[in-house]
Each structure stands twice: as C-alpha cells, then as structure tokens.
Amino acid sequence: MRDVAVVGFAQSTARKDRERNEVEFISPVVQVAVERSGIAKADIGFTISGSCDYLSGGPFTFVQGLDAAGAWPPIRESHVEMDAAWALYEAWVAIQTGEVDSALIYGFGKSSLGDVHEIMTLQYDPYTVAPLWPSMVDMAALQASVFLDASGRTERDLAEVAARCRKAGLGNEFAIESEDVSPEALLERPVTHAPLRDSDIPPVTDGASAMVIAADDVARRASSRPAWIRGIDHRIEPQHIGARDLAASVSTRKAGERAGANGSFDVAELHSAFSHEELILRDALGINGTDVNPSGGPLVANALMSAGLTRIGEVATRISEGRADRGLAHATQGPCLQQNLVCVLEGE
C-alpha cells in the first residue's frame, strides 16, 4: 500500500446563493485547495468530483463543474453521483494502483434551487416508497423514532447533540446556523417532524469543497505536515429500510473495523446530518471521550454532495495545523445512513 495524505483543502457554503452559478462558486474553492497543496495544477494526475444532477434539475450538469477545474490540455477525470467523500475513495484507489501520484477531488451542490427535501425523495425505491413522497427529513425522523424506541434515549439526548453542535458552529465561519443555546431551551421549541425539532435537522445549504491528496514523497514535499490516510473503507446496506436495523449502523461499524478505527482519537468529524445520527454513529464506532464535530458538523452546514468530504477535510486541516495528531472522519449517503465511509487520519 502506498501512503496517501491530504495536502490541501478548502470549502465554501451559503444559505442560498442566488448570485453565483455552480462554476462560480466551485472555481475559487478549487483554486484555494490547489494553492494550499503546493502542487502545481498541471502536475495533479487525476481529477474527480461528486455531485447530484437532481439538485440542479438538469441531466449531466456535473459536466459543467469541469469548467471550474480546468480541462485543457485534456485531463484524466471521473465523477461519482455521490458525496465527494466517495470521489476521494476512488482517487485513493487510483493512487494505490500506481497510475497517479496525486489527485484533486471536489464536491458541490446547490440545494436551494428547488425543494431539496422533496428532490431527495427520488433516491428512494421508485415503486413502493417514492410515490408516497416521504422527504429526506421524514425518512430521518422514522429512523429517529426507531432509534429512540430501541435505545431508550430521549428527545433530551437529541437536544444535547443539537445544542453542542450549534454552539460549536459559532467558531466555524462556514456555519449556516449557529447559536449559544442550552438543550433545555431547544426542548422548549416545537417538534416539527416528530420526534425531531428544527434544531435536529440540518439547514439547507449551498456549497462546495475541494481537496488535494498525494502519495509518499509527493505529499512530503508538498506539505510540512501531511494528514496521512491510515485507513479508509465504505460499506452499504440494503435499500429496503424495513430490511435494515435502523437503530444501529452495521455498515459504519464494519467500515470502521476495516479502516482501523480503534484506539483513541483527538477529533472526530461525523456526517451526522440529524441529531440522532450522531448517537447512532458514536455507538457504531465506539467513540468515547473524543471531541466530536468541533466544526458543528452537518447540523450547522450541510452542503449536500460535499458535506462528507468536508468532514475529512476538517479533520485533515486540524492535523496539518498541528491541532490534532489522530482523527476519525465519517461520511454517509442514502436514506437513514444507508452507506457509510470511515477514514482514519494521522499526522507524523
């Protein structure tokens, strides 16, 4: 196995960016990530993005994102219709093959162009589920209902997660929603999608993030403190939510085992878009005593298709800046934590 490290990362978020098109908000993020990597753009061996055409409502709109990366002379390129954390996985595999030594990964999505909660319904079973039009929030709320019932946890436990994340968001310039609020005060607010309150639900977020990874000496030359990817793995569960144990995340546990997510961590960034997901993921990964989502996590900024990559970027940035030595990052995709990716990162 080749050692691969994150050597550059950048992100951008907005509540509703009505002024810029996708290219205009991806382009600066890509430029900054590449600059931070110290690797010349022309020397990057592979470019890959993650996005979802349904967010903008046009076929093959992801191809337009290429204008932000620059594709002349022709570049080696790929795309996943998933969160860009899975683009990172493909890039990591590409480096493992020895074909390339570095890669640019970016993810983007403008969730505000339509009703994103409704748009995401199209990812469900088109025969028996989508025609009933459960939104992404309804699906999450059903998982929360199962989880609270099975685990004995309460809405108070959800409020504690939400309050901690919203407070942490005050220190994150990319947070869309943040406030200094107590769990008690959140519990006073109305339940909007039982058993969830709005504070348990992520804000609709437009955004993009970009990352540069590199192998071995290329990474060492590029960065004074690369954030080495020590393990990365992803696992998926059946689509039929009735066929899954919604109170636990078996796929996260398995991905964590494969990625070597054991021992202690200085920081963990979990792609927990809803409060109960953090509790399920903590259980699945056996996280105890670790600083979880110091950025505030997806509950304060949830740019679809890049929020997962951003979790890895947040951990890598903390390692590269010397604020952490060992970190855990997680990304998810699909309803009710269907597919999960776990990544272990370390400084030297």
Place this chain on the structure above:
Amino acid sequence: MTQAPLIERHALEYPGGYTRSVGPALSKFFTGLRDGRIFGVKLGDGRVMVPPTEYDPDTAEELGEYVEVGPGGTVKAWTWVAEPRLGKHHLGKPFAFALVLPDGADLPMLHVVDVAGPEAMSIGMRVEPRWSSERVGYITDLDAFVPESAGGTSGAAPNGSSDAEAVTGIVTPIRLEYEVNAGRAASKYLRGLADHKILGQRAKDSQDVYVPPRGSDPKTGHPTEVEVEVSDTGTITTFCVVNLPGLSDLAPEVPYVCAQILLDGSNTPWFGLVQGIDAYEVRLGMRVKAVWVDQPSADARSIKWFEPTGDPDAPYDSYKEYA
C-alpha cells in the same frame, strides 16, 4: 449598483409519468393491493418481508414464496407530516408516515397512517388498512392505515379479490420545480444584450475570450474577471442545413441554417440561425451580422438571427482552429 439576480423557473417533469414494469415480486404485491390484500415474501432465513423483492436483500438469493400478511398491523415507528405537499401526498391532509409491521410479517413496511393529529400516534398502536375505492394496482390502493376498529381488524377489501389480469406495470408521475439563477458572468452577458452589447469575459492570465461567459476559463479553471465587449459581426465556422420542420416553436420555416459563428473579438464560436440568404448558399468563412429584435432585453432571444454582411469571406486560416 446591485441588481436582482436573474432567476428562471424550471420544471423537471416527464409528461404522463414514468412507465415502469414491475417484475414478478412487485406484480404479486400490486395485484394484491388491487384486490385488497397484502403480500410479502419469505426470505432465505424464513422471515417475511413486505413489500416483497425478487432477491434476498441480505444474500441476493432468489426468492419466490409469497405470503399473505395483515390486514392488521402494528406501528413500529412514525413521524408526523403537518404540511402535506400539494400534488405529492395523496391524502391531501396532515398525516403520519409510519413503519407498519403487518401481522404475519417480520419486517416493517413504509406507508401512511390517517389519524386526526400526532397525539393519536404511538409506537405499538394497532392499525388496519383503509382501501381506496378505486384500485388500479398502485401503492396508494392501500389509501392509508387507520386505527384498528374496536373488536379487531376489519380491513378486508370491500370488493374482495378479482379475476382481472395481474398488474405488470405502474405509472409514476414526477414533477420537481426549480429556480435556476444565471450566475454573475451570464447575468452580465444577458444584461448587456438589453444594451445592445455582447459581453464576453476572459481570465487575467489568458487572451481567450468566452461568449457567453460562465465565470471561469474552462481550460484552466481560473475565474474570468476581465470583461470584453465583442462585435455582433462574425464568421461562420461550421453549419448545418435543417430540413426537419417543427423542431422548436422558435424555429423558422425549413430549410434553415444553424451555424457556429465566431464573433470578432471572441474565441468561442456560438450558436446562431442564419437567415436572409438561401440555405444552400451558406458556407464556411461567410461573414454575418446579428439581427436584433426591436426592443432587446436581458434575454438570449434578443438576437433573432444572423444575416450575411456581403463582405468577402474570411480566409480559412483566420478560423481554422474553430472549424
């Protein structure tokens, strides 16, 4: 001066809906619903799952032993929809989404429960189906689960089973609405049209001018920060003669010419119609000029088409890179 962003409404819809064939397992399920019955399938490990699938979700083993379940069931999880979506949620009133475990099944199914309010919902509550009076073989033939009648489940279908043919397909209507914004660069371009100008852009580190601009140099990805006005006169770099009528409401009478036109001062040929000349006299290198509508606006249709200037053709070397 800050101007309001240019927003266009856009709908994603397939007229009439998507027609989907359902395969053997869902045929059993939808035919059952049409007949007022609920069918699941026995999985490899003996558990019964609803709706049925053709393959075991855990092992991908082929399945085929269907089991009638319900009609009564138990709510295993629920959430409340206070604001139903028009044209999407079939009940047209507030309701619960729930995971309902039909009697005789081992895995719950997602459906809706019709009760007055969230206070009427609880995990463990007993429910039974309320069947739609007109059933066609669709998930909403089971209109909703409702609280079980006193004295036990009554939810048998009002008109029982039928001898009609099995359901083999469903039609799923989908409509999504968007507000698409043009972005900064394209907005400048569109507003320029209202002033009778064609505005392109280039990056600081390149002389390549892009029209219409999208905000970045597609070769390098660098932002195109320099605004450049280009001429509304240019050279045809390639074209085709259209003989198919009715391709678009905007299309002129056939035959007509669609051309790529390299505007003077620009490095990207753009699409335009060519009129004012017999379609078969159009040629590469021909010099043409835009014909504007009387009242141009921030709309790409401000330029109607292009007509020949009558000038000598451009030499091939001047546009060969684009031909």
